[in-house]
Amino acid sequence: MTEPRHPEPQPTLGGNAGMSSQYLEIRDLRVTFDGFTAVDGVNLTLLQGDLRFLIGPNGAGKTTLVDAVTGLVPATGSVTKSGVELLGSKVHKIARQGVGRTFQTASVFEDLTVLQNLDIAAGAGRSALTLLRRRKSVLPQIEEALETTGLSHLRDRKAGILPHGQKQWLEIGMLLVQDADVLLLDEPVAGMSHEEREETGHLLRRIGAERTVVVVEHDMDFMRAFATSVTVLARGKVIADGSVEEIQADPMVQQVYLGTTAAADVLEEA
């Protein structure tokens, strides 16, 4: 097994106090669509407390990587969580192992309230009737998720009328009540205001200390403010990983970004 180009960054946030801290280990991950290789031999080690940003130009394979880890597309290689192989397992089994993800477009139940959405997320395995009946008392983990995501005062609001930012926070809350400790968030702050981005960053820090959070993102300011480590993907391959400073100084990363339309955005935002 070859060593990564940079030594694995140590998490700077949270409770990684000598415990079995290696949460997700991705080895030689490969996804092919009709002969086109979208994810091309990716190796990634994600530790507890890591707030890892996964960046790269459009089409780099970021979403496909998340899809592969969560069982939505077939892949070869290996993805283990605390030693348990996930690859080849069904989507719900992977979720039950504590690996949760959000999508680029929010996927909450629009006609249900915030509380009902969280209830459903918490209730995998309970009957539909139980779920639809309004609960007299709110489960403690739901109460906690409401508080963590700052949605307590909106619990009876229909999810469909929430602004984009709050929908994303609700989705994150749904992962929390499912007990996900590896969270893969696909462009969670796209379309958010500056304030919403800031709040989201702090939310990710709050939940990230005891978990592993992977954020697929384009916003370089957001990355600089909140990433503990960064992986850069281009054409399905990891071309760099390390701290924000290391990534920004990496000539290959600069070249990849300068060669794409994403570069213009990056430079504008910088």
Ligand SMILES: Nc1ncnc2c1ncn2[C@@H]1O[C@H](COP(=O)(O)OP(=O)(O)O)[C@@H](O)[C@H]1O
């Ligand atoms: N279901 C699919 N079938 C065929 N090609 C796909 C499919 N999903 C993604 N791709 C291709 O794989 C590449 C990576 O896509 P994606 O993972 O969505 O990139 P990113 O999220 O980094 O923008 C792109 O070239 C895309 O067109």
Ligand SMILES: [Mg+2]
């Ligand atoms: Mg994508």
